[in-house]
Amino acid sequence: xxxxxxxxxxxxxxxxxxxxxxxxxxxxxxxxxxxxxxxxxxxxxxxxxxxxxxxxxxxxxxxxxxxxxxxxxxxxxxxxxxxxxxxxxxxxxxxxxxxxxxxxxxxxxxxxxxxxxxxxxxxxxxxxxxxxxxxxxxxxxxxxxxxxxxxxxxxxxxxxxxxxxxxxxxxxxxxxxxxxxxxxxxxxxxxxxxxxxxxxxxxxxxxxxxxxxxxxxxxxxxxxxxxxxxxxxxxxxxxxxxxxxxxxx
Amino acid sequence: xxxxxxxxxxxxxxxxxxxxxxxxxxxxxxxxxxxxxxxxxxxxxxxxxxxxxxxxxxxxxx
Numbered sequence: 001x002x003x004x005x006x007x008x009x010x011x012x013x014x015x016x017x018x019x020x021x022x023x024x025x026x027x028x029x030x031x032x033x034x035x036x037x038x039x040x041x042x043x044x045x046x047x048x049x050x051x052x053x054x055x056x057x058x059x060x061x062x063x064x065x066x067x068x069x070x071x072x073x074x075x076x077x078x079x080x081x082x083x084x085x086x087x088x089x090x091x092x093x094x095x096x097x098x099x100x101x102x103x104x105x106x107x108x109x110x111x112x113x114x115x116x117x118x119x120x121x122x123x124x125x126x127x128x129x130x131x132x133x134x135x136x137x138x139x140x141x142x143x144x145x146x147x148x149x150x151x152x153x154x155x156x157x158x159x160x161x162x163x164x165x166x167x168x169x170x171x172x173x174x175x176x177x178x179x180x181x182x183x184x185x186x187x188x189x190x191x192x193x194x195x196x197x198x199x200x201x202x203x204x205x206x207x208x209x210x211x212x213x214x215x216x217x218x219x220x221x222x223x224x225x226x227x228x229x230x231x232x233x234x235x236x237x238x239x240x241x242x243x244x245x246x247x248x249x
Numbered sequence: 250x251x252x253x254x255x256x257x258x259x260x261x262x263x264x265x266x267x268x269x270x271x272x273x274x275x276x277x278x279x280x281x282x283x284x285x286x287x288x289x290x291x292x293x294x295x296x297x298x299x300x301x302x303x304x305x306x307x308x309x310x311x
Contacts, residue, residue: 044258049251055262059271066275105278113271120267222283229290236297246294249302 015240028221039210073103081163093159098227104142131187
């Protein structure tokens, strides 16, 4: 038992996480490509035309995965932030910082594809509806976190301030999720529910799930790439960085 | 198969602007982000290599 605890902390040090992340990145890219190819094939060539929305509904295949990822990445960030405040491990601050831009991008894509879906179906690009507004707040939380971290010179202090912001903002995630139930909104209800059978064709559901897996693998790959760059930036004066094969002259 | 011709596929049943506007921006964003991250890595690696070279020349100026 004791051994296991020690092993976990060993992975939490940047010097051992850096090479492991480097080995994992190509695999996550490969998985993202495979899931993406299969998902796009299902989305465009297998899934039938929607009875109500015609071909316009196909936006769902990126809108839902992007929205899921924007919320999921935020929860993961909050997890790292809490771990960072509790254990003061260097890795957690770096992970939170590496995830934020990808999360912001997912929130942006969710809003963008939502607008391009809302225009033909609702007749408007934007409404101040509970679901849309809370997702916009999520986007601003990501931007606020990035701006706050950039404004504080000392990285360890920036991590702490950022962690508190992320943890306070996490209350917004269930608000987004339940907004379609709590308020009477223009946005439709959940596409996939845990409690009842799916209301859409199985091929549509599979296309959406495969695209979600693709976005998931993409996010892991790009966050690992970014955390490696952050490690080099923050640990540039340490011996392990100087000993790296890619750094030696 | 849903489409009888490539033109029909690109027309997306009249929703071309909305479907391709969504998928296009998504594809662009998901291609641009790894490119920018890679650039960030290149910048820091270049700086680290220069520093290492400077240190080496400091010790052994030949």
